[in-house]
Ligand SMILES: Nc1nc2c(ncn2[C@@H]2O[C@H](COP(=O)(O)OP(=O)(O)OP(=O)(O)O)[C@@H](O)[C@H]2O)c(=O)[nH]1
């Protein structure tokens with residue numbers, strides 16, 4: 001199979017499951033396969049009615065039980081439920097094109113035509129799992145989930161329980177964990193995050209967001225409110241006429257707000273954020289407390 005949209009990878013959601021979370025709302029984890037790499041890219045979906053077109057499409061010969069096991073069900077699963085396409089308890093039912101098996105989208109059961117809060121997140125094992133204070137990935141991941149769940153936080157309009165975090169397996173801005181660890185050693189030797197990549201003969205940013213676009217389109221998202229500071233991501237989410245960024249929602253580091261006790265505090269994160277602003281064009285207003293390049297204690301002959 002190839003994607004019907006020129007240039008985009010062909011993506012297929014092969015399974016979805018409800019995950020109750022310690023943060024509050026249930027999320028629906030979607031696992032995607034694609035025709036470009038062997039990685040399992042993910043979509044963390046808030047809202048049962050945001051539906052993957054590839055997941056919900058009827059497969060020839062499959063039973064209602066098969067569909068429930070794949071996660072292609074409406075409403076909520078409960079012991080003894082027999083139909084995937086109908087949730088009798090909630091009075092919900094899905095309909096399909098008899099010829100193609102495609103889901104027919106109905107606003108009573110499927111999220112459509114709404115501006116949707118989205119984060120396109122790239123994997124960061126160190127920041128999300130190993131508590132790294134070198135980068136802000138873990139904090140941004142948590143904040144994205146919180147902002148999608150709430151109605152409003154300060155002057156930011158949240159997702160009120162609807163939104164998507166697309167989780168792309170492009171660790172280390174696409175260079176992989178091994179190369180990122182080498183880049184960290186170069187950073188301890190005085191290079192910044194961009195210089196370290198270049199010294200390793202990688203581009204400053206090796207990522208490709210076409211997978212993210214394909215996944216959002218598969219989820220029926222058309223108008224994106226994108227949680228990011230990265231202007232490149234804003235540009236890369238555009239796939240006219242299918243997908244548009246209607247708003248950029250900034251992600252200001254928690255350590256810059258309030259009484260400065262929240263968030264990540266380390267010399268490394270200061271250098272990282274400073275480089276994102278000064279060398280990668282990130283749209284953040286640098287606070288005065290963030291040192292400039294000239295007073296960095298990291299400068300060595302490498303820099
Ligand atoms: N090569 C390299 N990758 C890093 C470093 N620090 C973090 N990363 C990776 O950078 C990526 C960060 O991705 P995101 O947080 O999605 O994006 P971003 O470009 O920072 O933009 P925002 O949306 O504003 O957060 C992840 O893949 C991390 O693994 C580093 O020092 N070197």
Ligand SMILES: [Zn+2]
Nearest residue numbers: 124127135137
């Ligand atoms: Zn990170």
